[in-house]
Amino acid sequence: MLNKKTVEIIKSTVPVLEEHGEAITTRFYETMFQNHPELLNIFNHANQKQGKQQRALAGTVYAAAKYIDSLEAIMPVVTQIAHKHRSLGIKPEHYPIVGKYLLFAIKDVLKDAATDDIIEAWGEAYNVIADAFISLEAEMYDQAEKQTGGWDGFRSFIVSKKVIESEVITSFYLRPKDNGPIASFEPGQYISVKLEIAGEEFTHIRQYSLSDVSHKDYYRISVKREDGLETPDGKVSNFLHQEMAEGDTINISAPAGDFILDTRKQSPVVLLSGGVGLTPMVSMLKTAAALQPERAVTFIHAAANGKVHALKNEVKALSEQTKFKSFVFYDSPTEEDRLANAFDVEGYVTEEWLEQNTDIAQAEFFFCGPVPFMKAINRSLKNLGVADERIHYEFFGPKGELEG
Ligand SMILES: Cc1cc2nc3c(=O)[nH]c(=O)nc-3n(C[C@H](O)[C@H](O)[C@H](O)COP(=O)(O)OP(=O)(O)OC[C@H]3O[C@@H](n4cnc5c(N)ncnc54)[C@H](O)[C@@H]3O)c2cc1C
Ligand code: HEM
The missing domain is CATH 3.40.50.80 (Nucleotide-binding domain of ferredoxin-NADP reductase (FNR) module)
Structure with a gap:
């Protein structure tokens, strides 16, 4: 539990951090990737270049900080992110790395305005927020692995069928390489695909919604080819369309996500x-x-x-x-x-x-x-x-x- 003084410091400095939000998170990612280039295997480089992920993470840390003494209020947001983290393979040991470079960036951007008290308070608040993610994600990892046909991390599947659905969208039918059972899923959930592309330094992870129903012996994803006009072509979607053939192996996470149709309800x-x-x-x-x-x-x-x-x-x-x-x-x-x-x-x-x-x-x-x-x-x-x-x-x- 954070003490009253820490909570006051956090709440009174949220607006300052929000004001410098973009500068802080840009600096945070720069230094984190310099010191931990292995994390470039998990983060989407195109999102980084467009600043999308920076805004998402910064926004959530500040939103969470506003509710630091009543985190239950933002649990739906935390749950949605935790699903994505689980599908990406984010583990407890990653959190101190993010915390360290986030605090460093706050200090670096705010300079003397970030007193020792402020930095210490944010360190404590970050740990509280991180713990909320870590414990929820631990449950999700457990559930993903222990369910019938479930697994931890990424599992190898074979592209058993590739079907062109339109000029821009192609479906991939995926069956487990080990021929074992596969986890069921709720309609609306997605999987993460992890690609190792020959000649590329880092792996690339992307999410794809499951476009067929559960309880079959395959998963189906349907992928749009993202053509860049003034920007580079989408990395993973183009690889899947152009290079991934029937019989090839693809590594995927167990299904995740909280955008689901509840089939116990009867409402229209x-x-x-x-x-x-x-x-x-x-x-x-x-x-x-x-x-x-x-x-x-x-x-x-x-x-x-x-x-x-x-x-x-x-x-x-x-x-x-x-x-x-x-x-x-x-x-x-x-x-x-x-x-x-x-x-x-x-x-x-x-x-x-x-x-x-x-x-x-x-x-x-x-x-x-x-x-x-x-x-x-x-x-x-x-x-x-x-x-x-x-x-x-x-x-x-x-x-x-x-x-x-
Ligand atoms: C929950 C979820 C479900 C999804 N379900 C589906 C689905 O069912 N089907 C589907 O097709 N997609 C789905 N997506 C999107 C998918 O995950 C990918 O984002 C999408 O395929 C693009 O990935 P990419 O690697 O091809 O493109 P990326 O390489 O990630 O590029 C993304 C975009 O950024 C542009 N870009 C690249 N580099 C730069 C740069 N340097 N500067 C500016 N712009 C740049 C590219 O031109 C492209 O338009 C889903 C995403 C989520 C989060
Ligand atoms: C308390 C700390 C953290 C917060 C508040 C946070 C917040 C977020 C948010 C808001 C998103 C976007 C979710 C979405 O809408 O799709 C996200 C995605 C992501 N997070 Fe976290 N995160 C935290 C910790 C971590 C850690 C420790 C790692 C790993 C080092 C990590 C890696 C990622 C990755 C790789 C993505 C997807 C990125 C992308 O697609 O560009 N996060 N996180």
């Missing part, structure tokens, strides 16, 4: 996706169709056009066999799409459309897609009075802001 569900954001939604849709055929499910997918619309036939076939509602939005349909009646609505998903076509008063809303899509959906749902408890979303990258 609206699944909204933009582009590759459909992967967790397809898993949720197929699971609901199998386990809860009476549940009211609305599946709304937005894509540019038919060329990039993945898993189209799979969703269509399901919509013919079950009674869920499906709506396809194209914002730039091709002539072929028009002739084939391949979409229901031309343009974007709007607030008015949601009001008229979904159960705003009762449904649970799940969404995932490009950040502008997520912001627009979030704004619409808020404007329509949907309570926060009924709004669930997943970022395909470090969690960012949806407001504004």
Whole structure:
């Protein structure tokens, strides 16, 4: 437990740290990677270059510091991060390294303003926050390993099938190399993929949502090839598309994540996706169709056009066999799409459309897609009075802001 004086120091210095947040975290990562280059095997280099991860970690440390005497208040945030840490293989021994360079960076940026008392108080607060993560992650590691078909860290799988789903999205069917059972998962969860690319100094880890249902003898991921226009091409997605072939080995973590459809509930569900954001939604849709055929499910997918619309036939076939509602939005349909009646609505998903076509008063809303899509959906749902408890979303990258 932190004493009263320490808590006062922390709370009164949070605004100062927030003000210098970016400078502190930039300095923190610089010095940490200089001294522990092995950590570059775990961190996403593209996120680093864009500052996304810096903002996410800094934001969380300050948010946690504000609640330092009542950390239970931010447990949902801690849980979401802990899932990701567990899938990445973050261990207790990593925490003191982060703590050391974070304190060093605070001192280095704030200079004399960071007195010994302040540094000491932040050291203590960091340990309290780190302990909250470490104990939760310990439970998650335990659960991941002990469940039927579970494992610790990364396990080798074979790409048993590679299926082109659209011009930009390809699915990979993964079966365990050891032929053993595989852990079940909740619809919406993801795995981490760890790649060793020949000639590259570091490994690369990325998350991919499981796009099929649980309880099969394989996992399926569906990956969008990220073309860089002015930036380098996405490292892992391009490798998977271009180099990873059927029969090749891929190392993956056990399923993780708290963006899940609770199949014990009966409330209506609206699944909204933009582009590759459909992967967790397809898993949720197929699971609901199998386990809860009476549940009211609305599946709304937005894509540019038919060329990039993945898993189209799979969703269509399901919509013919079950009674869920499906709506396809194209914002730039091709002539072929028009002739084939391949979409229901031309343009974007709007607030008015949601009001008229979904159960705003009762449904649970799940969404995932490009950040502008997520912001627009979030704004619409808020404007329509949907309570926060009924709004669930997943970022395909470090969690960012949806407001504004
Ligand atoms: C929970 C979760 C689930 C996910 N599920 C899926 C899924 O089901 N399917 C899917 O396709 N993806 C999914 N993702 C995203 C996935 O994890 C990867 O982020 C994505 O595949 C891109 O990885 P990459 O290695 O190809 O690109 P990276 O190399 O990580 O690059 C990412 C982006 O940054 C740009 N970039 C690279 N270098 C720089 C630089 N120096 N400066 C500026 N920009 C740069 C690239 O052009 C690219 O657009 C998910 C992510 C999360 C967190
Ligand atoms: C109390 C300390 C820590 C806090 C508050 C914290 C916070 C965060 C946050 C907010 C994210 C982004 C989660 C998301 O939205 O996806 C994240 C991801 C991550 N964390 Fe931590 N973290 C801590 C400790 C650590 C440690 C000790 C390590 C390992 C050395 C680590 C490695 C990572 C990595 C590799 C990612 C994913 C990075 C990426 O995709 O770019 N974290 N963490």
